Amino acid sequence: MFACSSGDIFEWASATRAPRDDSLLKANFMAQALGLLDYDAIALGEKDLAYGRAFLQDAANQHGLKFVCANAIDRTTKETIFPPYAVSERNGVRVAFIGVVSPERHITAQVESALLDHQIEIVDPTEMTMKVMDEIRAKADLVVLLSHTGIESSEYLAEDLPVDVVLVGHYPAIQHDPKEVGGAVFAMAGSKSDRFGTLELTLTEDLSEVAAFEGDAIRLLSKGPENAQINALAVESDRLDKERKKEQQLARQREREDANKLQTTAKIHQRGGVFGAESCKSCHEPVYDTWMQTPHATAFATLAEADSWDDPDCIGCHVTGVEDKTYVADVNLPPEVWNVQCEECHGSGLQHARDGSYMTSGEATCRKCHDPDNSPEFDYELYSSYGVH
Numbered sequence: 001m002f003a004c005s006s007g008d009i010f011e012w013a014s015a016t017r018a019p020r021d022d023s024l025l026k027a028n029f030m031a032q033a034l035g036l037l038d039y040d041a042i043a044l045g046e047k048d049l050a051y052g053r054a055f056l057q058d059a060a061n062q063h064g065l066k067f068v069c070a071n072a073i074d075r076t077t078k079e080t081i082f083p084p085y086a087v088s089e090r091n092g093v094r095v096a097f098i099g100v101v102s103p104e105r106h107i108t109a110q111v112e113s114a115l116l117d118h119q120i121e122i123v124d125p126t127e128m129t130m131k132v133m134d135e136i137r138a139k140a141d142l143v144v145l146l147s148h149t150g151i152e153s154s155e156y157l158a159e160d161l162p163v164d165v166v167l168v169g170h171y172p173a174i175q176h177d178p179k180e181v182g183g184a185v186f187a188m189a190g191s192k193s194d195r196f197g198t199l200e201l202t203l204t205e206d207l208s209e210v211a212a213f214e215g216d217a218i219r220l221l222s223k224g225p226e227n228a229q230i231n232a233l234a235v236e237s238d239r240l241d242k243e244r245k246k247e248q249q250l251a252r253q254r255e256r257e258d259a260n261k262l263q264t265t266a267k268i269h270q271r272g273g274v275f276g277a278e279s280c281k282s283c284h285e286p287v288y289d290t291w292m293q294t295p296h297a298t299a300f301a302t303l304a305e306a307d308s309w310d311d312p313d314c315i316g317c318h319v320t321g322v323e324d325k326t327y328v329a330d331v332n333l334p335p336e337v338w339n340v341q342c343e344e345c346h347g348s349g350l351q352h353a354r355d356g357s358y359m360t361s362g363e364a365t366c367r368k369c370h371d372p373d374n375s376p377e378f379d380y381e382l383y384s385s386y387g388v389h
C-alpha cells in the first residue's frame, strides 16, 4: 500500500501576508501528525507554500515529510524549492509521485503576497513535469500525478501528460468512483480531511499499465483518527489554542482597562486633579459623612444662592481644584469639583499616599480662601475647633 496527499495540508486562515499565530500552532501539530502517518509523498498546495520554504523545510526534516512540487521555484535561482517527485517501492512495484500546484486559480491576494515575500514563483505545471518525465519513467513502473490544481486543470494535465494516475487536490468535490481521463485513472476525495480516498489498481503482468481499478472516498469518523498518538496531538493542539485565545483576550482586556484608566486620568487632570469626594467615600465613609455636615460641603450652593455661581471672581474659593483652578473660566463646571472638598486640603487623589504624607498642609491651606476680605473673623484655632469633618 502507498499513501499520499494532494496538498493544502496547512490552512491559511490569515488576512495578512504572514500566517497568524493560531495557524502556525496548528500547522506545527499537523506536521507532527503527518509525520506519524508516514506518507510516501505530499504535494504542496499554495497555502502550504505560503508558509515559506524555511517552515516547510523544517517540518520536512523534523517529521520526515516527503514534500514534492515540480512547479514551485525560487524567483532568483529558478530552481524548484522541493524535489519534483518521490519514488517508493513496495512488493517489487515502484511508484513515482509528482506534485504540481495551481499557477493561478483561486489564489487569494494574501497568499499571493506571502509567496512573493518568500521568493516563491509558481510556473507552468506541464512544462515542469515534462522536464523530469523521462527520468521518472526510468525509475518507476507507475506514475501518479498529485495535482493540486483543481478539477479542470487536472483534466487537461491528465490529457497532456503520460501519467497513470491523477489525484485531484485544490477542489472540494468528492467522487466515489474513480473514472478514466486521458488514459489516466482520475480520482478525488474532497477537502478538509473529511475523507480519505482509496484506489486499488491491478497492473498488467509486466507492470507497465493499469489493467483495472476501483476506489472510493471514505468518510472519516467525526471524532478523529483512531490513532492514540495523533489523538493526543489533536487534544494538545486544541488545549494550546484555547490557552492562547484566553491569553489574547486577557491582554485585550488589560489594554482596555489601561486605556480607560488613561482616559479617566486625563479627565481628572482636566478638572484640576480632582477625583471628587464621592470617590473617597467608598473607603472613608465616616469622614465623608461628617464632612457633609460642614458648610464646606455646600459652599457652591451658597454661591448659587448669591446668584454668583458663574462669576469667575467668586468661584475659585467655593469649589475644589488642586493642580490649578484655571478650569473655573469654563462656566460648565463638572459637579465633581463643586464645594470645598477633601482634595482641597489633602491634595489630588492621584497622589494618594498612605504614609502620612497625604495630609493637610495646615493653616496656610485654610488661608488661601479664608483671607481678610472674605473671612474677616478667621482664626485658625477657632475655625479648626468647629471640625472640618
Ligand code: HEC
Binding pocket: 302, 303, 306, 308, 311, 313, 314, 315, 316, 317, 318, 368, 369, 370, 371, 374, 375, 376, 377, 378
Ligand atoms: C478668596 C476666596 C473667596 C472668594 C474669591 C470669594 N469667597 Fe465667598 N467665602 C469665602 C470664605 C472663606 C467664606 C467663609 C467665611 C467665613 O465664614 O469666615 C465665604 C463665604 C461666603 C458666603 C457665605 C457667608 C456670607 O458672607 O454670607 C457667601 C454668600 C459668599 N461667600 C459669596 C461669595 C461671592 C458672591 C463671591 C464673589 C463676589 C465670593 N464669595 C468670593 C471665600 C471666598
Ligand code: HEC
Binding pocket: 277, 280, 281, 284, 287, 288, 291, 296, 340, 341, 342, 343, 344, 345, 346, 359, 360, 388, 389
Ligand atoms: C478643609 C480642609 C479639609 C477637608 C475639606 C477635608 N479634610 Fe480631611 N483632614 C483635614 C485636617 C485638618 C485633618 C487633620 C489633620 C491632622 O490631624 O493632622 C484631616 C484628617 C483626615 C484624615 C486622617 C484622620 C481621620 O480623621 O481619619 C482622613 C482619612 C481624611 N482627613 C480624609 C478626608 C476626606 C475623605 C475628606 C472628604 C470627604 C476630607 N478629609 C476633607 C482637613 C480637611
Ligand code: HEC
Binding pocket: 275, 276, 277, 279, 280, 281, 282, 283, 284, 342, 343, 346, 348, 349, 352, 353, 354, 355, 356, 357, 358, 359, 360
Ligand atoms: C481604595 C480605598 C481608598 C480610597 C478610594 C481613598 N482612600 Fe484615603 N486611605 C485609604 C487607606 C487604606 C488609608 C491608610 C489607612 C487609613 O488610615 O485609613 C488612607 C489614608 C488616607 C489619609 C490619611 C493620610 C495618610 O497619608 O495616611 C487621607 C488624608 C486620605 N486617605 C484621604 C483620601 C481622599 C481625599 C480620598 C479621595 C480623593 C481618598 N483618601 C480615597 C484608602 C482609600
Ligand code: HEC
Binding pocket: 295, 296, 298, 299, 300, 302, 303, 316, 317, 318, 319, 320, 340, 344, 345, 360, 362, 363, 365, 366, 367, 368, 369, 370, 383, 384, 386, 387, 388
Ligand atoms: C477652597 C477654599 C477654602 C479652603 C481651602 C478652606 N475653606 Fe473653609 N470655607 C470656605 C468657604 C467658601 C466657606 C463658606 C461655605 C458656606 O457657608 O457655604 C468656608 C467655611 C468654613 C467654616 C464655616 C464657618 C462658619 O461661619 O460657619 C469653617 C469652620 C471653615 N471654613 C474652616 C476651614 C479650615 C479650618 C480650613 C483649613 C483647614 C478651611 N476652612 C479651608 C472655603 C475654604
